[in-house]
Amino acid sequence: xxxxxxxxxxxxxxxxxxxxINEVLDGLxxxxxxxxxxxxxxxDQTTMEHVALMETEAITDVVITDERGEILASSSGLDNxxxxxxxxxxxxxxxxxxxxxxxxxxxxxxxxxxxxEIEGERKGYVYMFSPSTVIRNLTSYLSNQFIFVxxxxxxxxxxxxxxxxxxxxxxxxxxxxETEKLSRGETTVxxxxxxxxxxxxxxxxxxxxxxxxxxxxxxxNDFLSSISHELRTPLTYLKGYAxxxxxxxxxxxxxxxxxxxxxEESEKLASMVQELFQLAKMDENTFTIQPEICEIKPLxxxxxxxxxxxxxxxxxxxxxxxPSGLCFYADPVRFKQVIVNILENVIQYxxxxxxxxxxxxxxxAEVEIKIKDDGPGVPEDSLPHLFDRLYRVEKSRSRELGGxxxxxxxxxxxxxxxxxxxxxxxxxxxxIIMKWPKEGDL
Ligand SMILES: Nc1ncnc2c1ncn2[C@@H]1O[C@H](COP(=O)(O)OP(=O)(O)OP(=O)(O)O)[C@@H](O)[C@H]1O
Ligand SMILES: [Mg+2]
Numbered sequence: 001x002x003x004x005x006x007x008x009x010x011x012x013x014x015x016x017x018x019x020x021i022n023e024v025l026d027g028l029x030x031x032x033x034x035x036x037x038x039x040x041x042x043x044d045q046t047t048m049e050h051v052a053l054m055e056t057e058a059i060t061d062v063v064i065t066d067e068r069g070e071i072l073a074s075s076s077g078l079d080n081x082x083x084x085x086x087x088x089x090x091x092x093x094x095x096x097x098x099x100x101x102x103x104x105x106x107x108x109x110x111x112x113x114x115x116x117e118i119e120g121e122r123k124g125y126v127y128m129f130s131p132s133t134v135i136r137n138l139t140s141y142l143s144n145q146f147i148f149v150x151x152x153x154x155x156x157x158x159x160x161x162x163x164x165x166x167x168x169x170x171x172x173x174x175x176x177x178e179t180e181k182l183s184r185g186e187t188t189v190x191x192x193x194x195x196x197x198x199x200x201x202x203x204x205x206x207x208x209x210x211x212x213x214x215x216x217x218x219x220x221n222d223f224l225s226s227i228s229h230e231l232r233t234p235l236t237y238l239k240g241y242a243x244x245x246x247x248x249x250x251x252x253x254x255x256x257x258x259x260x261x262x263x264e265e266s267e268k269l270a271s272m273v274q275e276l277f278q279l280a281k282m283d284e285n286t287f288t289i290q291p292e293i294c295e296i297k298p299l300x301x302x303x304x305x306x307x308x309x310x311x312x313x314x315x316x317x318x319x320x321x322x323p324s325g326l327c328f329y330a331d332p333v334r335f336k337q338v339i340v341n342i343l344e345n346v347i348q349y350x351x352x353x354x355x356x357x358x359x360x361x362x363x364x365a366e367v368e369i370k371i372k373d374d375g376p377g378v379p380e381d382s383l384p385h386l387f388d389r390l391y392r393v394e395k396s397r398s399r400e401l402g403g404x405x406x407x408x409x410x411x412x413x414x415x416x417x418x419x420x421x422x423x424x425x426x427x428x429x430x431x432i433i434m435k436w437p438k439e440g441d442l
Pocket of ligand 2: 341344345403406407
């Protein structure tokens, strides 16, 4: 800004001072030609003296010479410089009025020359002199004024720039401090977000970031404590049954039974760890799906068939009304995992002799897949939490009903990754309703 101001001032100063200097020189030239015009009308001694007399009171001097440079009249006594100048222009061929000295910085006078011509014959010259001090005073006055204004402008600029930058940097420094606090693990950040500009947007983002961090910290703590709870139960079983099985007086049949339980529990643990691992990968976005356009019905049938032995053991009847040829956009392997997770729940929670109905409805951009059983369903207030991690309606970690509460959380993540949605509803039993996109660009 200061550079721009300085260069503008420089241009302005040069223009104004040049203009003023030209004005002085032009004025001198005009005066000289005025005298010349008078003399061309009447070129005699009286007129010459008259002209000289007119200049005696002015700061300028006039000198009238004949055509050879002999001085005929002058308004004041001439000094060396003036005489030399007149001598050097004594017999000039100059036809027109001209400025013969314009070096006001070095010469004591600026001077003009106007030739007198009567009926085409050169009769003499009118010299006009103006002391250079006039111009010097003018320019020094001008430069003083400029220096004063320039200094004032610079001071104002500096004050404005400093206050503005303070105003801008102050909130930025606050933000820097607050984000440093965030990185140290403190999450109580409160920035003033009333600014109606980019700073406000930034402050709001930082506030939101701190809230998110706080929430994630809370979630992580909750999750870790639930996990340790969840792991403790099967581990207690394992330890308990291993203790009993290793006692000497336990008979063979019981030992076998306990070992079976130990095997079952460790399998459960392994699958829980596997599921947790999958969810962690989903959170990190390293869990990949390979969706493609595929037909739904065969996939549903494959999933059902894989569970057929357990269905028949529990006398659960499955009906499927999926239309043939209906396609959607999904990763077949993950889709089957979703269906198996839901069907496993039916086996686990709706009891033997129940019925499951799978209905697929073709909608404009999606397909709706509804899997409904006729079991007891879940209490209404549990519905919104079914898809939360580690959430179970039956809180007691009994061995029969003890799932880990991760199956539906995985279902939700997979459906979400495909761009679909899932919800649960009580309809004389539990109904899981999913929407899958028919086309996609994942
Ligand atoms: N068909 C159903 N009928 C009644 N309750 C259900 C049904 N499906 C799920 N639930 C309830 O929802 C809870 C969460 O189910 P989810 O599948 O997420 O976990 P889980 O079955 O307990 O464990 P996991 O599937 O990881 O082995 C279950 O604990 C159960 O209480
Ligand atoms: Mg389950």
